[in-house]
Amino acid sequence: MEIHNTERQQLPNATLILVFGILSIVGCCCWGVVGLIFGIVALVLSKKATDLYNSNPEAYTGYQNVKTGRILAIIGVILSVLVIIANIVMLVLYGVEGIEEMQREMIEQYGG
Template identity: 40%
Template sequence: MEKQKLPNATASLVLGLLAFLTFCCYGIFGILFGVIGLILSLKDAKRLKENPTDYDNVTLHKIGKVLSIIGIVLGVLALIFYVWMILKIGPENMQNEEQIRRRMNEIFGIR
């Protein structure tokens, strides 16, 4: 019998890669792409667990799963950082580059 391909392996790989590449966009896109990629990867993991010898693109599945998890973690960290920045600097000062620089220097003790 010919080996089949996991149906969501390529999609989870692409979404995991997108999650990794877009986490810096306020964290939202990294989290979104990462969660969707992880869900697709977990669906394939169930199929793989039932019939481990029937599929041949297991490596794509694993890489997609890892990239999705990394994208989610980085996205959450980026989101936390941006929320922290807005809370520390203030939403009214986020458009003023000099105010941001001055406030960040105060926070980190740079003279």
């Protein structure tokens, strides 16, 4: 009986994909742009890692990080797009001056 002792290696960028997925959700609060960038990068990297894993699943570990990062990136991209759309709608409806006035009123009301 022959036993193959092949060393499994970590999928390239598996942890990075997970971190970028998390940052895409956090980054949606920065006008949506930062979250969108991190989310798209995480999705591209996860596509490459998934293709690599599917070609030889026995050779790699860390696929769970890739899957989780991909899901988080999808959520981050959706939230970022919604924030961007909301910002555009606010800009169209109220204009820059109207938004600045609302901010001043909120600061006066809640900030001191």
